[in-house]
Amino acid sequence: MSARPTATQRSSPDTGSVHKGAVSINDVVKIYGADDTGILAVDRCTFEVPPGEITVVVGPSGCGKTTLLNAIAGFHSISYGSIYLDDQMLCGPGKLKAPPGPDRIVVFQNGALFPWKTNIENVTFGPIMQGAMSRGEAYDKARDMMADAGLHDVGHNYPGEISSGVRRRVEIVRALMNNPRILLLDEPYRALDSLTKSVMHEALLEIFYKNRVTIFFITHDLEEAIFLGHRVVIMTTRPCRPKKIIDIDIPHPRDYSVLTAKRFREFMDETAAAVHEEAIKAFAAGEKER
Amino acid sequence: MIAVVRTTSSKVASFIRGEDFWRGVVSIAVFLAFWEVGSRSQAWFGFAFPWVSQVPAPTAVLREMGRLVQEWSFWNSAFLSSLRVFEGFFAAMVIGIPLGLAMAVSRTFYGITFPVFEVLRPIPPLAWVPASIIFWPTQELSIAFVTFLGAFFTIVINVIGGAQAIDVRYFQAARSMGSSTWDIFRRIILPGTLPSIVVGATVGVGITWAVVVAAEMISGGGSAGSVGGAAGGGLGFFIWNSYVGGSYTQIVAGMISIGIAGYISSAVLRKIGQWMTPWLSES
Numbered sequence: 193m194s195a196r197p198t199a200t201q202r203s204s205p206d207t208g209s210v211h212k213g214a215v216s217i218n219d220v221v222k223i224y225g226a227d228d229t230g231i232l233a234v235d236r237c238t239f240e241v242p243p244g245e246i247t248v249v250v251g252p253s254g255c256g257k258t259t260l261l262n263a264i265a266g267f268h269s270i271s272y273g274s275i276y277l278d279d280q281m282l283c284g285p286g287k288l289k290a291p292p293g294p295d296r297i298v299v300f301q302n303g304a305l306f307p308w309k310t311n312i313e314n315v316t317f318g319p320i321m322q323g324a325m326s327r328g329e330a331y332d333k334a335r336d337m338m339a340d341a342g343l344h345d346v347g348h349n350y351p352g353e354i355s356s357g358v359r360r361r362v363e364i365v366r367a368l369m370n371n372p373r374i375l376l377l378d379e380p381y382r383a384l385d386s387l388t389k390s391v392m393h394e395a396l397l398e399i400f401y402k403n404r405v406t407i408f409f410i411t412h413d414l415e416e417a418i419f420l421g422h423r424v425v426i427m428t429t430r431p432c433r434p435k436k437i438i439d440i441d442i443p444h445p446r447d448y449s450v451l452t453a454k455r456f457r458e459f460m461d462e463t464a465a466a467v468h469e470e471a472i473k474a475f476a477a478g479e480k481e482r
Numbered sequence: 483m484i485a486v487v488r489t490t491s492s493k494v495a496s497f498i499r500g501e502d503f504w505r506g507v508v509s510i511a512v513f514l515a516f517w518e519v520g521s522r523s524q525a526w527f528g529f530a531f532p533w534v535s536q537v538p539a540p541t542a543v544l545r546e547m548g549r550l551v552q553e554w555s556f557w558n559s560a561f562l563s564s565l566r567v568f569e570g571f572f573a574a575m576v577i578g579i580p581l582g583l584a585m586a587v588s589r590t591f592y593g594i595t596f597p598v599f600e601v602l603r604p605i606p607p608l609a610w611v612p613a614s615i616i617f618w619p620t621q622e623l624s625i626a627f628v629t630f631l632g633a634f635f636t637i638v639i640n641v642i643g644g645a646q647a648i649d650v651r652y653f654q655a656a657r658s659m660g661s662s663t664w665d666i667f668r669r670i671i672l673p674g675t676l677p678s679i680v681v682g683a684t685v686g687v688g689i690t691w692a693v694v695v696a697a698e699m700i701s702g703g704g705s706a707g708s709v710g711g712a713a714g715g716g717l718g719f720f721i722w723n724s725y726v727g728g729s730y731t732q733i734v735a736g737m738i739s740i741g742i743a744g745y746i747s748s749a750v751l752r753k754i755g756q757w758m759t760p761w762l763s764e765s
Binding site: 265266267292293294296297298300302304306307308309317318321322350351352370 | 649651652654655656657658659660661665669670673674676759760761762
C-alpha cells in the first residue's frame with residue numbers, strides 16, 4: 193500500500209496533483225434548537241478525510257453522520273467548530289453554513305436524479321449549469337463517462353425506466369461530471385439488495401481507481417465499510433463523535449475475493465464489537481425517547 | 483410515422499381483444515337493456531317500474547339525438563357551452579398556475595394570500611352566480627366568471643400541493659451543481675409541479691362542465707330567455723328549455739351531450755398531460 197499523505201500535505205499548492213479534496217473536521221458541534229435546550233447531534237467531532245482516499249463513516253442510524261455530511265455539502269449549518277476543504281474554510285466561526293458548490297457533490301440515500309430529465313440530461317446538468325462546458329462538450333463528455341461506467345444504452349431513458357442499481361451509477365457519473373474535489377455518499381446503496389450491492393461496490397471502486405476523487409462514504413453496513421474504505425471512522429451514537437478510527441491496510445485495488453481474506457475478517461472482528469456497543473446504546477436511547 | 487400508426491392500431495386491436503373491453507361492453511349493454519325495459523314497462527307489462535319508467539327509453543333518446551345533430555341550434559348550444567368552458571378554464575390556468583407557484587415559492591406571499599384563498603375556496607361556484615351577474619356587465623362574462631371559479635381553486639390547490647411536495651434533495655442537488663434561483667425555479671420547481679398541474683387541470687375541467695351548465699340554467703334561462711340572445715343558448719339553457727317545453731327525450735339527450743363533452747375534454751387534457759410529462763408514462 194502506498195503511503196497515505198498526511199493531513200498537513202493538503203496545504204501544498206495546486207500543482208495538478210490528483211490528491212485534492214482533503215476535508216478536516218475540527219471540533220464540530222451541532223445542536224438542533226437552542227444551545228441549552230436543543231438536541232446535541234454532533235459533539236466536538238474531529239477527524240481528517242485524507243485526499244484521494246475513501247473514508248467511510250460508520251454509526252448507528254440517526255447518530256448524526258448525515259448532519260456532518262450536510263455541513264460539508266453546505267445544506268445545513270454547524271453550531272461550533274470548523275470544517276476545511278483543502279485550504280479553504282467551508283464553515284467555521286462567523287460563517288456557520290457553507291455555500292453548496294460543485295466541488296462537493298452528494299449522492300443521496302434514495303437517489304436524487306431528476307425524474308423529469310433523461311439520464312444524459314441529468315448527467316450534463318452540472319457542467320451546463322456552471323457554464324463550465326458547452327452543451328455539445330457536456331454531452332460528449334457525458335457519453336464517454338457513461339460508456340466508461342458501463343452505461344451505454346440508458347442515456348435517453350428516464351431514471352424511472354432503469355433499475356435502482358443503474359440509477360445509482362448514473363448518479364455517481366452525474367456527480368463526477370462536476371469535477372468534485374470530494375464525493376459525499378450518504379448510504380447510497382442502502383435500498384439495494386445485497387447481490388446488487390456487491391456489484392455496486394466493485395463498480396464504485398473501479399470508478400474510484402480511475403478518478404481518484406476523495407470519497408466520504410456514510411453507511412451502517414460494516415462489511416461495506418471495510419471493503420471500500422482506506423479508513424473507517426466508527427461513530428458513537430448521538431451525540432456523534434469518532435469512537436474509533438481504523439486504517440484498513442488491505443491493499444487496493446480490491447475485489448470481492450477480499451471478503452474472505454483473513455485480514456478482512458480480522459478487521460470485522462476488530463470493529464464489530466465497537467459498532468455493536470453503539471448500536472445497543474442507540475437502541476436503548478431510542479426506547480427512552482418514545 | 484408508419485410505425486406510430488402501426489403501434490397505435492395494434493394497441494387498439496389488442497385492447498378490443500382484451501377482457502377489460504368486453505367487460506365494458508357487457509356493462510353498458512346491460513345498463514341500456516335495463517333502462518329500455520324499465521322505461522317501456524308501462525306499455526310492455528302493464529305496470530310502471532318505479533323511477534325508470536319516468537325516463538324516456540334509450541332508443542327514443544337516440545332517435546332524438548339523431549334529430550338534434552342535424553339542427554344548427556343544438557350545435558350552437560354545444561359550441562357556446564364549450565366556449566364558456568374553454569374561456570373559464572383557460573383563465574383559471576393562466577391565473578391559477580402562476581398564483582399557485584408564487585404561493586408555494588414565497589412564504590410571505592403564501593402568508594398574505596392563503597387565508598383569503600381558503601375563505602373563498604369553500605364557497606360553491608354556483609353561490610357566486612347572483613353576485614357575478616351584478617359584478618359583470620354582460621351575462622356572458624358572469625357565466626364565464628363562475629366557470630372560471632369552478633376550475634380555479636382546484637388548479638391552485640393542486641399547484642401548491644405539487645410544488646410543496648417536491649423532494650428537498652432535488653433542490654440540494656441542483657444547488658450543489660451550481661444552479662441559480664431562476665434555474666431552480668425553471669428546472670426543478672416547474673417540471674416537478676407539472677404532474678400536479680395536469681391532475682388539477684383534468685379534475686378542474688370536469689368541474690367546469692358541471693358549473694357552466696348550472697350557471698346557464700340559472701342566468702341564461704332566467705333572464706331574457708332569448709335563445710338567440712348573447713347569454714342565451716348553451717347546453718344548460720338547452721336542457722332547461724326542454725324541461726320548460728316538456729320534451730323529456732330532449733332533456734336526456736342534452737344530458738348525454740354534456741357527458742360526452744366532458745369526457746372528451748378530460749381525455750384531451752389527459753393526452754396533453756401525458757405528452758408534457760413523458761417521464762411518468764411506463765416504457
